[in-house]
Amino acid sequence: MNALGTLPKPVATACPYCGVGCGVLMTADASGAITASGDPDHPANRGRLCVKGSALGETIGLEGRLLHPMIRSRSGTLERVSWDSALSATAEGLSRIARTHGPDAAAFYLSGQLLTEDYYAANKLMKGFVGTANVDTNSRLCMASSVAGHRRGFGSDTVPGTYEDLDEADLLVLVGSNAAWCHPILWQRMLATKQARGARIVVIDPRKTATSADADLMLAIRPGMDAALFSGLLVHLAETGALDRAYIDAHTTGLDQALARAREIAPTLAATAITCGLPEADVATLFAWFTANPRVVTLYSQGVNQSAQGTDKVSAILNCHLATGRIGRVGMGPFSLTGQPNAMGGREVGGLANMLAAHMGFSGTEIDRVGRFWGAPRMAEREGLKAIQMFDAVEAGSIKALWVMATNPAVSLPRADAVRRAMAGLDHFVVSENMLSNDTVNSGAHILLPAAAWGEKDGTVTNSERRISRQRPFLPLPGETRPDWWIIAEVAKRMGYGEAFDWPDVASIFREHAALSSFENRGSRDFDIGGFSHLSNSDYEVLAPVQWPVRTPTDLGDKRFFAEGGFFTPDARARFIAIDQPDLKAEPDPAFPYLLNTGRMRDHWHTMTRTGKAPTLGRHRVEPLLEIHPDDAAVEGLAAGDLAEVTSTHGKATLRVAVEPGQSRGSLFAPIHWNGETASHGRIGALVQPFTDPWSGQPEMKATPVSLTRVAPGLEGFILSHGAVDLPAGTVWARAAIDGGLGTVFAAPQGLDAPALARTLKPEGGSISEFEDAARGVYRAAIFDGERLVAVLFAALGGRPSWSWIETQFGAPELSPLARKALLSGRSPDGLADAGPTICACFAIGLTAIKAAIAHGACDVDAVGVALKAGTNCGSCRPEIKRVIETLNGQARTLA
Numbered sequence: 001m002n003a004l005g006t007l008p009k010p011v012a013t014a015c016p017y018c019g020v021g022c023g024v025l026m027t028a029d030a031s032g033a034i035t036a037s038g039d040p041d042h043p044a045n046r047g048r049l050c051v052k053g054s055a056l057g058e059t060i061g062l063e064g065r066l067l068h069p070m071i072r073s074r075s076g077t078l079e080r081v082s083w084d085s086a087l088s089a090t091a092e093g094l095s096r097i098a099r100t101h102g103p104d105a106a107a108f109y110l111s112g113q114l115l116t117e118d119y120y121a122a123n124k125l126m127k128g129f130v131g132t133a134n135v136d137t138n139s140r141l142c143m144a145s146s147v148a149g150h151r152r153g154f155g156s157d158t159v160p161g162t163y164e165d166l167d168e169a170d171l172l173v174l175v176g177s178n179a180a181w182c183h184p185i186l187w188q189r190m191l192a193t194k195q196a197r198g199a200r201i202v203v204i205d206p207r208k209t210a211t212s213a214d215a216d217l218m219l220a221i222r223p224g225m226d227a228a229l230f231s232g233l234l235v236h237l238a239e240t241g242a243l244d245r246a247y248i249d250a251h252t253t254g255l256d257q258a259l260a261r262a263r264e265i266a267p268t269l270a271a272t273a274i275t276c277g278l279p280e281a282d283v284a285t286l287f288a289w290f291t292a293n294p295r296v297v298t299l300y301s302q303g304v305n306q307s308a309q310g311t312d313k314v315s316a317i318l319n320c321h322l323a324t325g326r327i328g329r330v331g332m333g334p335f336s337l338t339g340q341p342n343a344m345g346g347r348e349v350g351g352l353a354n355m356l357a358a359h360m361g362f363s364g365t366e367i368d369r370v371g372r373f374w375g376a377p378r379m380a381e382r383e384g385l386k387a388i389q390m391f392d393a394v395e396a397g398s399i400k401a402l403w404v405m406a407t408n409p410a411v412s413l414p415r416a417d418a419v420r421r422a423m424a425g426l427d428h429f430v431v432s433e434n435m436l437s438n439d440t441v442n443s444g445a446h447i448l449l450p451a452a453a454w455g456e457k458d459g460t461v462t463n464s465e466r467r468i469s470r471q472r473p474f475l476p477l478p479g480e481t482r483p484d485w486w487i488i489a490e491v492a493k494r495m496g497y498g499e500a501f502d503w504p505d506v507a508s509i510f511r512e513h514a515a516l517s518s519f520e521n522r523g524s525r526d527f528d529i530g531g532f533s534h535l536s537n538s539d540y541e542v543l544a545p546v547q548w549p550v551r552t553p554t555d556l557g558d559k560r561f562f563a564e565g566g567f568f569t570p571d572a573r574a575r576f577i578a579i580d581q582p583d584l585k586a587e588p589d590p591a592f593p594y595l596l597n598t599g600r601m602r603d604h605w606h607t608m609t610r611t612g613k614a615p616t617l618g619r620h621r622v623e624p625l626l627e628i629h630p631d632d633a634a635v636e637g638l639a640a641g642d643l644a645e646v647t648s649t650h651g652k653a654t655l656r657v658a659v660e661p662g663q664s665r666g667s668l669f670a671p672i673h674w675n676g677e678t679a680s681h682g683r684i685g686a687l688v689q690p691f692t693d694p695w696s697g698q699p700e701m702k703a704t705p706v707s708l709t710r711v712a713p714g715l716e717g718f719i720l721s722h723g724a725v726d727l728p729a730g731t732v733w734a735r736a737a738i739d740g741g742l743g744t745v746f747a748a749p750q751g752l753d754a755p756a757l758a759r760t761l762k763p764e765g766g767s768i769s770e771f772e773d774a775a776r777g778v779y780r781a782a783i784f785d786g787e788r789l790v791a792v793l794f795a796a797l798g799g800r801p802s803w804s805w806i807e808t809q810f811g812a813p814e815l816s817p818l819a820r821k822a823l824l825s826g827r828s829p830d831g832l833a834d835a836g837p838t839i840c841a842c843f844a845i846g847l848t849a850i851k852a853a854i855a856h857g858a859c860d861v862d863a864v865g866v867a868l869k870a871g872t873n874c875g876s877c878r879p880e881i882k883r884v885i886e887t888l889n890g891q892a893r894t895l896a
């Protein structure tokens with residue numbers, strides 16, 4: 001909730017989270033509270049939102065925001081300064097380092113969460129004016145293998161299809177994608193296609209997920225073996241006469257070599273199954289379905305991209321679609337699901353170090369063309385350093401100036417602890433941020449530039465299907481915050497490049513970007529939005545979501561690529577790629593016997609700087625979990641709820657064990673979201689190895705060798721408080737937003753003086769109610785300021801009680817005498833059971849209620865919805881409800 005806004009009518013904007021790119025309507029009620037609803041007119045979501053989108057209103061408060069420019073003083077503290085001082089210091093540092101050490105000693109590290117206009121400005125400044133291509137982005141960790149795969153196969157970074165294909169397909173193959181959690185609205189569309197057309201869904205993922213719960217076929221592939229599976233499929237297609245010879249002959253080259261290589265990798269169905277660690281019958285089913293269904297869409301995400309063979313995985317998938325001519329036609333095609341709201345926009349402007357601008361690379365002609373367009377004095381002449389190399393160069397001291405915008409590399413890069421240390425050694429370290437504190441800012445940033453956040457910023461983003469949407473502001477700029485593009489332009493002016501950065505408004509940047517896309521293009525480049533080069537400011541304001549290309553002002557319809565060939569290679573033919581032999585991983589190192597897979601949770605976004613503010617989103621998982629197969633847990637002497645320390649050669653984390661039969665043996669899964677601000681020992685990036693794909697430079701973030709040890713928990717408990725509580729060193733803790741404050745879970749292996757800690761929470765003149773049972777090691781305290789409950793501490797030896805009922809009291813303005821009495825029991829006075837972990841975040845329905853509804857006869861997900869409303873809003877929790885039903889039914893059968 002944010003009472004700052006006064007919205008006379010709903011503002012239509014785009015969701016700041018995933019690449020689905022849903023349209024959102026932001027509406028203020030009479031009290032000024034702002035809430036989000038799905039925009040019925042937006043083609044990506046047609047009125048629906050997932051739980052993260054629905055809870056956007058909870059994330060726009062100003063707590064923790066960076067509201068003023070700041071510079072770190074010699075003593076290390078951050079001090080507020082004027083914009084002029086901060087901008088001049090930023091410009092002076094960049095100029096000085098480029099002058100003294102050469103332009104390549106400077107770098108920008110950008111993000112798919114910047115708007116296209118911000119991204120365009122940053123890319124232009126560095127590649128055209130500072131004179132280095134050391135501009136890379138978190139998209140290197142996200143989409144780089146798809147980009148490389150597209151460019152190798154198509155000659156351009158083109159996503160050929162549209163979302164409509166998902167509605168019109170008969171077979172949907174998801175490879176390394178947990179769409180039920182990560183692209184929920186597209187997942188709803190796929191489930192609707194299953195209902196409407198009887199489409200089949202296949203999920204290929206080493207672990208069972210919420211997505212695989214609804215699949216017709218689940219292939220628990222050996223990690224990393226996807227390229228072998230799709231090589232086997234190519235061989236099968238060739239052998240069963242399923243190739244589209246007409247398409248191959250007219251529009252492609254290189255099939256013979258690619259097929260010969262595929263035959264070496266996966267000669268037979270049986271060999272494919274063995275390499276991939278899959279039952280032969282399941283592989284046969286996939287191959288038969290793929291062969292039989294022309295309308296097949298293969299969707300892929302980070303299980304493909306974030307891999308040592310990411311680009312080859314992409315090429316192996318594209319090969320199968322090219323070989324069957326199933327591309328660019330209704331209901332068929334390869335489909336790279338993009339992660340961030342503007343992953344695509346960043347690729348369009350050239351945010352990657354190996355791209356120049358507007359889908360152009362670094363050939364002499366392209367450098368010359370872009371240089372003339374920009375009137376640039378100092379064009380970068382070659383590709384710059386990709387993220388991992390860039391941070392290696394920071395560590396080695398050859399990059400001395402770094403400007404980080406809209407990303408948190410101290411959490412999200414591999415070897416995150418080393419990254420943190422490396423940044424602390426920079427000569428000139430600038431961060432543009434929304435938050436005053438995050439792991440990157442706290443790595444010693446010298447200059448903090450307060451950027452406008454979602455809801456305040458204005459511009460465009462492009463979603464997974466090439467659809468450009470407007471993000472519109474509905475809140476005033478708080479404090480002294482400014483849009484990222486403005487900050488970059490002001491720095492450019494102070495570096496002496498005023499003329500080229502003198503944009504009066506954001507629409508001017510969009511027009512310039514559009515003009516560059518069509519400059520000397522004449523159909524030679526896929527990305528062309530020249531139709532918008534003369535868009536008026538008022539037309540920009542009301543721009544409706546539109547798919548590129550937009551080659552002329554009236555070229556506004558939806559479009560697909562490549563049904564009739566027309567690839568962006570010199571001979572207009574697609575290339576089949578003979579991929580490398582997949583790396584059949586050697587036997588595990590006995591010192592690091594497990595492979596650590598990492599990824600996302602349903603209700604959190606990346607490093608939690610936004611979703612961490614929303615109580616609705618904090619309840620699904622309050623702390624970082626480590627998922628492990630029951631047999632591995634038994635070998636390690638671990639039970640559910642224990643703490644385990646996970647160690648790689650690069651770092652350590654301590655996580656709560658979740659025993660999951662859906663995990664493959666030898667493989668562990670941990671979430672990426674927790675960081676130094678939200679957990680003491682949850683920085684999973686610290687463990688991840690910096691191993692990269694040879695073509696894309698994207699790191700393999702899903703398979704780091706690790707070892708495991710049980711941590712004796714000691715005293716465990718939780719604290720509910722208004723602000724953050726400092727816990728003694730050695731305590732393992734994690735923090736989540738709750739109504740009215742923060743909930744902190746802790747475990748103190750070395751013990752903890754709970755009564756003393758409770759006293760530190762007591763305000764002057766406040767009071768404490770306590771309960772102690774020394775024999776059981778139980779201590780509970782409720783701390784009041786007058787009648788108001790200001791903190792609660794529960795501690796016990798072994799086992800952490802739930803805070804769900806207490807949270808409802810914590811948010812209340814006043815406690816009833818009965819509630820006050822009941823507080824230290826942890827249960828509501830009416831004896832209602834604890835709500836259990838939240839399953840349905842939209843209606844705050846816990847596991848206990850869902851189990852009760854099932855016990856009362858709700859036999860499927862819809863029936864649970866009728867009884868409790870759970871699962872009836874965004875639908876994100878439906879797979880989990882289904883699983884509870886299946887588990888309970890399984891138990892009932894075992895008992896019977």
Ligand SMILES: Nc1nc2c(c(=O)[nH]1)N[C@H]1C(S)=C(S)[C@@H](COP(=O)(O)OP(=O)(O)OC[C@H]3O[C@@H](n4cnc5c(=O)[nH]c(N)nc54)[C@H](O)[C@@H]3O)O[C@H]1N2
Nearest residue numbers: 018176177178182223224301302303339599600602605606
């Ligand atoms: N809730 C939520 N949604 C998000 C985000 C978020 O932070 N939270 N982030 C957004 C962003 S930026 C991105 S990039 C997307 C990512 O979306 P996804 O890629 O769907 O998400 P991940 O959880 O990273 O990984 C997907 C799956 O890859 C599997 N996997 C691991 N190794 C392999 C392998 O070798 N082969 C195969 N086939 N699969 C493998 C993992 O087990 C995992 O289930 O999500 C976007 N949406």
Ligand SMILES: Nc1nc2c(c(=O)[nH]1)N[C@H]1C(S)=C(S)[C@@H](COP(=O)(O)OP(=O)(O)OC[C@H]3O[C@@H](n4cnc5c(=O)[nH]c(N)nc54)[C@H](O)[C@@H]3O)O[C@H]1N2
Nearest residue numbers: 138141142406407408412432433434451598606607609701
């Ligand atoms: N182990 C492991 N690591 C991973 C992944 C994985 O699967 N496993 N996934 C990778 C992927 S796909 C991704 S996309 C990355 C994501 O990782 P990051 O990009 O590091 O994560 P975010 O939390 O999204 O960071 C965005 C930061 O920018 C700030 N911010 C948000 N909006 C704006 C804005 O408009 N302007 C400015 N200046 N600041 C803003 C936020 O406060 C936040 O601090 O993580 C990668 N790292």
Ligand code: SF4
Nearest residue numbers: 015017018022050053
């Ligand atoms: S699916 Fe959810 S997170 Fe993704 S854009 Fe839509 S509402 Fe936002």
Ligand SMILES: [Mo]
Nearest residue numbers: 141142339340
């Ligand atoms: Mo991503």
